[in-house]
Amino acid sequence: MAERVVRTVLTGGGFFEGPRWHDGTWWVSDFYRHTVSRVSADGRETVQFEVPGQPSGMGWLPDGSLVVVSMKTHAVLRWDGSSLSTHADLSAHCGGHLNDLVVDAAGHVFAGDFGYDLMGGGAVATASLKRIDPDGTVSVAADGLQFPNGAVITPDGGTLVVGETLGNRYTAFDLAADGSLTNRRVWASLGPEVTGATTEEVLGQLAVAPDGCALDADGCIWVADAVGGRVVRVAEGGGIVDAVAAPEGLGVYACMLGGDDGRTLLLCAAPDFYEHNRAPVREAVLLATEVDVPHAGLP
Incomplete structure (x- = not known):
């Protein structure tokens, strides 16, 4: 696996998540500063708006408006460039x-939740992947997932692949034009089946804990x-074909391919993911390195 130079793009974050490359710039959420920002390639940050309910994943609808998760209020918000409104309330399904x-090309939004009270020490439980249709209707697209997290859609729009952070796997679905998901299957098995009632029990069984992710033009x-302090490049079937380690003392919780040629890999890194450790301090960083195969698909 190639040795790569990892450089620092931005420091001073609470906990960066949901990175995206859009219109020639990075976009990123920060859980504990409650901000959604644009970040230039050379690390200049411009806060666009605040999400008091804690922002996370984001994407763009066909009309160009941005949708972003409000984690603690179980809502997806819509930002039109000047104001925030509620795109959908998903409380009934979280x-x-x-x-x-x-977000797919037709404007269907697919969102996952933790499934249980991760930060409060609740009993581990499965969760659903929820779909918001363009008219705002909310439904469950798939259930029984072990912490559905980062997801990608293939360039042809026909397949959605979602990581199960506490499941040692990626799961794929056929994605239809109406947003329905069928033909559920394991896309990549990364470790053994996971059991256990507590987060600590489950974490000890994880070979790879899939968090935020990006699809490349080779389909990896x-x-x-x-849990590994790294990003890994996974091929369909579960083979790890490349890896980049974070600097010592940092974990990596999301990544995205972008830059003008789609070959810059942005990493969201922090010492750990626990709210009581991260919220009071500003130790999160954005890191970047260059890879050979460019971005493909969505997001």
């Missing part, structure tokens, strides 16, 4: 904080390994 999302997924 067992824990709402988390990451992906770059994934932040939330």
